[in-house]
């Protein structure tokens with residue numbers, strides 16, 4: 196499908212909280228070039244509605260609950276709920292995604308493999324399906 200759910204490593208203390216971390220090489224297979232986070236989102240808001248051509252990402256929700264709806268354009272669809280700080284999704288390119296806020300002010304954090312480039316986005320679903328089909332054809336013919 197092009198994604199993996201992982202448990203983020205953590206160090207816990209009884210009285211002073213938990214520290215969570217992930218690293219390139221150990222947990223993710225790409226160098227992080229950019230980090231962004233989305234805050235102040237009311238419940239039931241839907242964001243996303245795009246795919247990336249090249250970008251690799253790790254998404255996690257340190258506070259609240261957010262549904263991440265994934266679609267590979269070839270019939271595989273799933274919804275992953277991020278509702279715990281130690282759960283993350285590693286997302287490969289070419290997956291259409293929507294994010295739906297289950298709780299007011301849930302925080303979505305994303306660390307990604309490249310700097311911002313609007314040309315890496317596919318924001319039109321029919322264009323996404325064409326892109327997936329053309330890429331699959333290239334893979335099968337070796338072009």
Ligand code: T46
Pocket residue numbers: 229231233242243244252254294305311
């Ligand atoms: C993604 C999901 C999970 C920037 O100027 N720089 C940035 O680094 C980013 C991420 C966005 N922007 C601009 C582009 C738009 O004008 O911020 C505006 C809002 O971005 P967008 O509508 O794409 O936001 P989301 O929440 O739909 O998607 C974001 C990321 O853009 C996207 O890469 O995978 O979060």
